Amino acid sequence: MNLRVNGEVVTVPDSVRTIKGVIDHFNINNPVIIVEHNDTILDKNAHEKTQIFEGDKIELVQFVGGG
Amino acid sequence: MxxxxxxxxxxxxxxxxxxxxxxxxxxxxxxxxxxxxxxxxxxxxxxxxxxxxxxxxxxxxxxxxxxxxxxxxxxxxxxxxxxxxxxxxxxxxxxxxxxxxxxxxxxxxxxxxxxxxxxxxxxxxxxxxxxxxxxxxxxxxxxxxxxxxxxxxxxxxxxxxxxxxxxxxxxxxxxxxxxxxxxxxxxxxxxxxxxxxxxxxxxxxxxxxxxxxxxxxxxxxxxxxxxxxxxxxxxxxxxxxxxxxxxxxxxxxxxxQTKSAVLCGRDSVQIRPAKKEKRDLETIAQTLSSMGKVEQNPFLLSFTVEKKRLVLFQDGRTLIHGTKNISEAKTLYHRYLG
CATH class of the missing domain: 3.40.50.720 (NAD(P)-binding Rossmann-like Domain)
Known part of the structure; x- marks a missing residue:
C-alpha cells in the first residue's frame, strides 16, 4: 500500500493496517509523537484503532530534546 | 548613523x-x-x-x-x-x-x-x-x-x-x-x-x-x-x-524539578545543590590538589580523578564528566566536594 508520510510517498507492506502499525513500521519508539491523519490530529489513544487506506496522508511529528 | x-x-x-x-x-x-x-x-x-x-x-x-x-x-x-x-x-x-x-x-x-x-x-x-x-x-x-x-x-x-x-x-x-x-x-x-x-x-x-x-x-x-x-x-x-x-x-x-540530570550529547551528569551558595574555589583547589589534577579559571574549577573530571562552578553546581550514571556521579560529588 502507498501512503504519503511527511510529504514523501512510501510503500508499506499490506500487513500494516493501522496508524500504530505505521509507527511500528518506521521503528519509532518515541513516547511523544503527534500524528496527523488526512489533515486531522489523532488522539494518541486512537493510534491503534485508526485504520489506514491507500493514498492516506500521514504526518508523524516527534518531540526531541536536543538543542 | x-x-x-x-x-x-x-x-x-x-x-x-x-x-x-x-x-x-x-x-x-x-x-x-x-x-x-x-x-x-x-x-x-x-x-x-x-x-x-x-x-x-x-x-x-x-x-x-x-x-x-x-x-x-x-x-x-x-x-x-x-x-x-x-x-x-x-x-x-x-x-x-x-x-x-x-x-x-x-x-x-x-x-x-x-x-x-x-x-x-x-x-x-x-x-x-x-x-x-x-x-x-x-x-x-x-x-x-x-x-x-x-x-x-x-x-x-x-x-x-x-x-x-x-x-x-x-x-x-x-x-x-x-x-x-x-x-x-x-x-x-x-x-x-x-x-x-x-x-x-x-x-x-x-x-x-x-x-x-x-x-x-x-x-x-x-x-x-x-x-x-x-x-x-x-x-x-x-x-x-x-x-x-x-x-x-x-x-x-x-x-x-530535577536536581541532577544527564547532559545531552555528553558523557556527563550535572549535580545541582538544593541550596545555592557561593563556593570558595581557591580553598577547594588547595584541598583537592593532593588528590588529582586541578585546573582553574575565574569562573570554574576542574578536577580530574579516577578517570573522571569534576567541574565545579562558583554557585556550587557541578558537572561530572565520564559517566552517565547519576548515582555514581553523586558518589563522586559527595566524595570530593562534600
Missing part, C-alpha cells in the same frame, strides 16, 4: 517602523548551544534592543562543530558559554545590550529574569527546563518559541499565551527516554534549520507583524528529505494546568 540595517529595513514587512520596534525589544534566550548561538547571532545582527543569555555550561571541543559563536581558545580555556557568546556578540554589534548569566536557571530565577522580556527563545537541551519556560510564559503572558533537534531532525513551534496550545497541552507529560544527542548525534544544518524557523518567527513577533506568524508546528528531517507542517490548534486543552482555565503552573513547584 550608518546603514547597518538598510537591507533589513528595505524588506517591506519590516521597514523602518519594524526596525524601531525591534530596537525596543528584549529577548530572553535560554541556552547557548547550537540553537542559542545561532539565534543570538541573527537577532544581534538584526538589531534587537537587548538580549539576555542564560547558560549553565562551558565551551568544549565537541561544541565547535556547530556552535557558531565559539572558537578554539574558548574550548581550551573552558570559558562559560554565556561569557564566550557575549564577547563575540559584542564584537558583532556593539549597539545591542547583552546580558550574560552563567546559570542553571530555576523557576525563582526565571521570575526575576522575565521582567520586561518580550519574547523567550528556547535553545535548551531538555524538557525539564522547557516545561518551566512554558509555565513562566503562561504565568507572565510572554510568548516563547520552542525548538529542538537531534541527528538530522528538527522541530519548532511558537507558543502564544491565550492563543495557541502550550507545550504541556502538546506533550501532556515530560517525556522519558527517546532520542538524544548521545545516541543519535547532531549535524549542524539540522540545528541551523531550527534556528532559521525560530529567528524568522522571532522577527515577526518582535516587529509586531502578528498576522505573518507561522501557526503550524513544523518538523523536518534533512537527511530523509522529509518535511511536515501540522495544525495543532485542536490540542489546546481547557483543563491544562499550565494554560487552561484554572492554571496552577505545576512545573514552577520545587517538587517537580
Amino acid at each position: 550608518n546603514d547597518r540595517y538598510s537591507r533589513q529595513t528595505l524588506f517591506a514587512p519590516i521597514g523602518e517602523k519594524g526596525q524601531r520596534r525591534l530596537k525596543k525589544k528584549h529577548v530572553l534566550l535560554v541556552g547557548a548551544g547550537a540553537l542559542g548561538t545561532g539565534n543570538a547571532e541573527s537577532l544581534v545582527r538584526g538589531g534587537v534592543g537587548k538580549i539576555t543569555i542564560v547558560d549553565r555550561d562551558y565551551v568544549e571541543w565537541s561544541n565547535l562543530q556547530r556552535q557558531q559563536l565559539f572558537v578554539e581558545s574558548d574550548a581550551i580555556e573552558r570559558i562559560p558559554k554565556a561569557i564566550a557568546a557575549k564577547k563575540r556578540l559584542q564584537q558583532v554589534n556593539s549597539e545591542v545590550e547583552i546580558e550574560a548569566h552563567i546559570l542553571d536557571v530555576d523557576p525563582q530565577e526565571f521570575e526575576s529574569l522575565i521582567e520586561n522580556v518580550d519574547l523567550i527563545i528556547d535553545a535548551t537541551d531538555n524538557f525539564d527546563i522547557r516545561m518551566i519556560i512554558n509555565d513562566i510564559s503562561q504565568k507572565y503572558g510572554v510568548p516563547w518559541i520552542y525548538g529542538s533537534c537531534v541527528g538530522s531532525y528538527g522541530i519548532s513551534f511558537t507558543i502564544i499565551p491565550n492563543q495557541t496550545p502550550c507545550l504541556h497541552c502538546l506533550m501532556e507529560t515530560v517525556p522519558i527516554g527517546g532520542l538524544t544527542c548521545d545516541t543519535a548525534g547532531i549535524i549542524s544544518p539540522a540545528a541551523n534549520m531550527v534556528v532559521v524557523y525560530q529567528t524568522a518567527e522571532a522577527l515577526k513577533i518582535l516587529t509586531e507583524d502578528w498576522g505573518a506568524r507561522r501557526e503550524k508546528l513544523v518538523s523536518f528531517d534533512l537527511w530523509k528529505n522529509e518535511e511536515s507542517k501540522i495544525n495543532v490548534s485542536s490540542l489546546r486543552k481547557a483543563d491544562c494546568t499550565s494554560c487552561g482555565v484554572h492554571p496552577t503552573y505545576p512545573f514552577l513547584d520545587y517538587e517537580n
Whole structure:
C-alpha cells in the first residue's frame, strides 16, 4: 500500500493496517509523537484503532530534546 | 548613523517602523548551544534592543562543530558559554545590550529574569527546563518559541499565551527516554534549520507583524528529505494546568524539578545543590590538589580523578564528566566536594 508520510510517498507492506502499525513500521519508539491523519490530529489513544487506506496522508511529528 | 540595517529595513514587512520596534525589544534566550548561538547571532545582527543569555555550561571541543559563536581558545580555556557568546556578540554589534548569566536557571530565577522580556527563545537541551519556560510564559503572558533537534531532525513551534496550545497541552507529560544527542548525534544544518524557523518567527513577533506568524508546528528531517507542517490548534486543552482555565503552573513547584540530570550529547551528569551558595574555589583547589589534577579559571574549577573530571562552578553546581550514571556521579560529588 502507498501512503504519503511527511510529504514523501512510501510503500508499506499490506500487513500494516493501522496508524500504530505505521509507527511500528518506521521503528519509532518515541513516547511523544503527534500524528496527523488526512489533515486531522489523532488522539494518541486512537493510534491503534485508526485504520489506514491507500493514498492516506500521514504526518508523524516527534518531540526531541536536543538543542 | 550608518546603514547597518538598510537591507533589513528595505524588506517591506519590516521597514523602518519594524526596525524601531525591534530596537525596543528584549529577548530572553535560554541556552547557548547550537540553537542559542545561532539565534543570538541573527537577532544581534538584526538589531534587537537587548538580549539576555542564560547558560549553565562551558565551551568544549565537541561544541565547535556547530556552535557558531565559539572558537578554539574558548574550548581550551573552558570559558562559560554565556561569557564566550557575549564577547563575540559584542564584537558583532556593539549597539545591542547583552546580558550574560552563567546559570542553571530555576523557576525563582526565571521570575526575576522575565521582567520586561518580550519574547523567550528556547535553545535548551531538555524538557525539564522547557516545561518551566512554558509555565513562566503562561504565568507572565510572554510568548516563547520552542525548538529542538537531534541527528538530522528538527522541530519548532511558537507558543502564544491565550492563543495557541502550550507545550504541556502538546506533550501532556515530560517525556522519558527517546532520542538524544548521545545516541543519535547532531549535524549542524539540522540545528541551523531550527534556528532559521525560530529567528524568522522571532522577527515577526518582535516587529509586531502578528498576522505573518507561522501557526503550524513544523518538523523536518534533512537527511530523509522529509518535511511536515501540522495544525495543532485542536490540542489546546481547557483543563491544562499550565494554560487552561484554572492554571496552577505545576512545573514552577520545587517538587517537580530535577536536581541532577544527564547532559545531552555528553558523557556527563550535572549535580545541582538544593541550596545555592557561593563556593570558595581557591580553598577547594588547595584541598583537592593532593588528590588529582586541578585546573582553574575565574569562573570554574576542574578536577580530574579516577578517570573522571569534576567541574565545579562558583554557585556550587557541578558537572561530572565520564559517566552517565547519576548515582555514581553523586558518589563522586559527595566524595570530593562534600
